Amino acid sequence: MKKIINDPNQVVQDMVQGMVTAYPSALKQVPETMVLARKDAPVQGKVGLVSGGGSGHEPAHAGYVGKGMLDAAVAGEVFTSPTPDQVFEAIKTVDGGAGVFLVIKNYTGDVLNFEMAAELAEAEDIDVDYVVVNDDVAVEDSSFTTGRRGIAGTVFVHKIAGAKAESGASLAEVKKVGEKVVANVRSMGMALKPCTVPAAGTPSFELQDDEMEIGIGIHGEPGLERKEIASADKIAEELTEKILEDLDYTTGEDVAVMVNGLGSTPEMELYIVNKRVQEILKEKGISVYKTFVGEYMTALEMTGCSVTLLKLDDELKTLLDAPSEAPAFRS
Amino acid sequence: MKKIINDPNQVVQDMVQGMVTAYPSALKQVPETMVLARKDAPVQGKVGLVSGGGSGHEPAHAGYVGKGMLDAAVAGEVFTSPTPDQVFEAIKTVDGGAGVFLVIKNYTGDVLNFEMAAELAEAEDIDVDYVVVNDDVAVEDSSFTTGRRGIAGTVFVHKIAGAKAESGASLAEVKKVGEKVVANVRSMGMALKPCTVPAAGTPSFELQDDEMEIGIGIHGEPGLERKEIASADKIAEELTEKILEDLDYTTGEDVAVMVNGLGSTPEMELYIVNKRVQEILKEKGISVYKTFVGEYMTALEMTGCSVTLLKLDDELKTLLDAPSEAPAFRS
Amino acid sequence: MKLDVNTVIDWMKRTNEKMQENKSYLTTLDQPIGDGDHGINMARGFQEVENKISQGTYETPADVLKDVAMTLMSKVGGASGPLFGSAFLKLSTAVKGTDTVDGELFAKALDQAAAGVKQRGKADIGEKTMIDVWVPVAEALKEEPNFSAELLEDTAKQAMENTKEMLATKGRAAYFKERSQGHIDPGSASSFYLFEALSDVIKERA
Amino acid sequence: MKLDVNTVIDWMKRTNEKMQENKSYLTTLDQPIGDGDHGINMARGFQEVENKISQGTYETPADVLKDVAMTLMSKVGGASGPLFGSAFLKLSTAVKGTDTVDGELFAKALDQAAAGVKQRGKADIGEKTMIDVWVPVAEALKEEPNFSAELLEDTAKQAMENTKEMLATKGRAAYFKERSQGHIDPGSASSFYLFEALSDVIKERA
Numbered sequence A, B: 001m002k003k004i005i006n007d008p009n010q011v012v013q014d015m016v017q018g019m020v021t022a023y024p025s026a027l028k029q030v031p032e033t034m035v036l037a038r039k040d041a042p043v044q045g046k047v048g049l050v051s052g053g054g055s056g057h058e059p060a061h062a063g064y065v066g067k068g069m070l071d072a073a074v075a076g077e078v079f080t081s082p083t084p085d086q087v088f089e090a091i092k093t094v095d096g097g098a099g100v101f102l103v104i105k106n107y108t109g110d111v112l113n114f115e116m117a118a119e120l121a122e123a124e125d126i127d128v129d130y131v132v133v134n135d136d137v138a139v140e141d142s143s144f145t146t147g148r149r150g151i152a153g154t155v156f157v158h159k160i161a162g163a164k165a166e167s168g169a170s171l172a173e174v175k176k177v178g179e180k181v182v183a184n185v186r187s188m189g190m191a192l193k194p195c196t197v198p199a200a201g202t203p204s205f206e207l208q209d210d211e212m213e214i215g216i217g218i219h220g221e222p223g224l225e226r227k228e229i230a231s232a233d234k235i236a237e238e239l240t241e242k243i244l245e246d247l248d249y250t251t252g253e254d255v256a257v258m259v260n261g262l263g264s265t266p267e268m269e270l271y272i273v274n275k276r277v278q279e280i281l282k283e284k285g286i287s288v289y290k291t292f293v294g295e296y297m298t299a300l301e302m303t304g305c306s307v308t309l310l311k312l313d314d315e316l317k318t319l320l321d322a323p324s325e326a327p328a329f330r331s
Numbered sequence C, D: 001m002k003l004d005v006n007t008v009i010d011w012m013k014r015t016n017e018k019m020q021e022n023k024s025y026l027t028t029l030d031q032p033i034g035d036g037d038h039g040i041n042m043a044r045g046f047q048e049v050e051n052k053i054s055q056g057t058y059e060t061p062a063d064v065l066k067d068v069a070m071t072l073m074s075k076v077g078g079a080s081g082p083l084f085g086s087a088f089l090k091l092s093t094a095v096k097g098t099d100t101v102d103g104e105l106f107a108k109a110l111d112q113a114a115a116g117v118k119q120r121g122k123a124d125i126g127e128k129t130m131i132d133v134w135v136p137v138a139e140a141l142k143e144e145p146n147f148s149a150e151l152l153e154d155t156a157k158q159a160m161e162n163t164k165e166m167l168a169t170k171g172r173a174a175y176f177k178e179r180s181q182g183h184i185d186p187g188s189a190s191s192f193y194l195f196e197a198l199s200d201v202i203k204e205r206a
Ligand SMILES: Nc1ncnc2c1ncn2[C@@H]1O[C@H](COP(=O)(O)OP(=O)(O)O)[C@@H](O)[C@H]1O
Pocket: A079, A080, A081, A108, A109, A110, C030, C034, C035, C037, C038, C041, C042, C077, C078, C079, C080, C081, C083, C117, C120, C121, C122, C123, C128, C129, C130, C131, C170, C171, C172, C185, C186, C187, C188
């Protein structure tokens, strides 16, 4: 394992320290926690937005803390949901009297820990509500399974629910728009090479030199199949078409596109994927409102990418465009 | 070689296509070239800013094209400076009558090709001037050598000279502030793992499992030494101290810090490095005005990072903070 | 079998030893069908448990078990933190007010703990989770309140091994569908170590 | 030796063959002490040269050499593009107006080409660059205007090999300092192929 770290068991602490010292005028660390909050939290009268999850997805989640987006992010251990008490600290920190909204990615651990935090908060009379993001079309939704995973589409939920909260909306209104994003966002990922959890020290899975994994999750959990590596065009087609099969994007006005790197994919390659994604959408008569190419929701140093499409209406467009001062998402 | 590409010989074309379709309202491609320019170029009466170089450093250089930063970027083949005619096309595209300023990284190829382009432009009565960025302290400056390399500090030159040009300054004024940045910026990098030029197909160098290379260039050219891999703290110390030895940062008012990922370093690790960089600066009584952590000047999928320090005065602060609409540098 | 406060403390210390010893093995189990952190989670959690209980003074088994529950909930995270936390909280509640827990009461407590995990995780037996160890162990003990250390260990071991051929439908392993078969469920393995530790402690005291 | 327009065309075609054949070898030379693109650059450049000259009709050697120069300048980039471009531009200028270039004129032209590379690259002999092939070749031919194909090839080869032990002080290899020693300079190797191609063509015509 070759990593630029100090102690594999201290990576989250060191990282949080590195984040808060990078943006001292924007962020503050809630003492003795792995919670980073807006410097001016709580904002009185505004719904507070909290998200978080395991670490290793940087810039998610603390990179999205800032005016117009999240009020706080909670960093768990690498790939491990934070504990209820940490989430509860975040909730208390951002509660400005209008309630707190949680953005949870759909993993058993995240759901359990955030729900328990919500119970703790309610016991202290803080209004809490939440949305569970499950944008990954790679894994089928059936009554059997845990449901779909939350991946890069979560960033759009942060942005749009964040803008809504910033506009002074109520907790119910923020929840409504959060659910609207979840209903209209779909993603799918793929990988060429695995990642290594620092404290584990060995790669989380193996792929042959000519193999790729289609439908990968952001912790290395696969979804669809392993097969021979294909061209960027074919990869873009496979991801995009699976998304388009799942939701009818032709009925919306426009879409937002995100081509997200999973950690060690050169940005050059993300743009090469985007090239074909844009062509496909054009061929299908789906018009693109805005495109995001870069690392938004990573899986440590996994090599691969995901494609996300969000169907927009006027409200979502306005909120997507609204100003954000979050370090990793400025608009 | 595992890469998400189509044809190793078409990566630059595909990437440029992917970039312009990602930001169609911000960028335009000069027909039949690898030049991406501001959509509204040429801006009449404004000094035009052109940079570029070999590809593989994304988001540099086209990610820095936009109001407040570059007017055009020229993409050469991977790690290969663009040819004079391509640079000349960029110059012609952005010339709004007030002259054109070139930001060149100090590599023989870049200097030769950009200088030749400047000659071509002067032959057509376009005023051209330039600055050569040589921020890398890893390689010694002596009359013998080619001089120091230009690496991540170049991004500060783009930002600050870009803001100056946007303010309506003359070519001479833009050059003056460009040179001021060059005089006050120093960087140094290191790597844990090499990168692979797509058309070459094999890694550009080898490092043992316990080895790192200190002083690496953004094409894999080493500078100082190969040695046993050290902790993030030690790495941060070595890079930062080499920079501080080279220039007295205590005499400026404040510094800007950039911790730059070379391609496949998890963002988590960049923040871990930043943690120690900030501590060191604090220990030395150097106060930090603004910090940038992320991928600004990459080397394909090289694993490693660089640290850049820029000594600021009031003018540089104002220009650093000025608005930028470049996709990869919004402020 | 009789569990007094010191036996419970020893049980937890022995469990911690096992989690530390098997940290990489548990992580290895979590790599092919999960996200490769289970051993790290368990080792961190039970180390914190050990730190916590070696500082406190306890009167009853329930007091210890409660601190274990709270520590796991606040130090582990992931899926396993709240689930093991819930299990210990139920154990604690079930034996509240008793100085010495006998086999019958322990069996009852285990049954409630297993039910707690099911409820928290919205899962049931046969879904390739730790439930597939907790439920069979609870059932075996219910049938034989004077159970031996061997029975406890064998039942837990067999239950853990039975998860190997199961198809996961809950937790991260569910994403692997058919590919989840042929691998032991990591949470079932750590649950086995927990019961093996108890068996060890009972044997020593016998 | 006499170079007419067709000989020059053949020379360029043969050079292209060699650059394609040795593309990965040249890149391999550029990896340890450069950025690993030299073979790619040369192969791209001379393929474009071949495409260009097979479309045109040429009267004199100078016409061909000028197109070669312009093509290399506009299709290669990097350090080698402008440097090889300058060399060919100087060759073209030096033989302008001549239908058949004899040994003496060619030697003079090479001398000017070498000077052109020196000037463009602000470098001199002994700095482990292509100059260390161009200059020795130019000097050898100057001394022996009736040079044989063998002399040309041997001189170029020896010069290329001499770069191996040199310490680079210009170009990317300069960053490697002592570590640049023990490696042949990639631009010297491609320059050798260029002269070897000429030697081949002369032999064939003899
Ligand atoms: N819904 C559930 N109900 C019961 N147990 C579960 C459930 N989901 C996961 N588990 C247990 O948790 C274990 C994984 O724990 P761990 O790896 O620590 O957390 P995570 O899955 O969040 O990474 C699984 O092996 C399984 O035994």
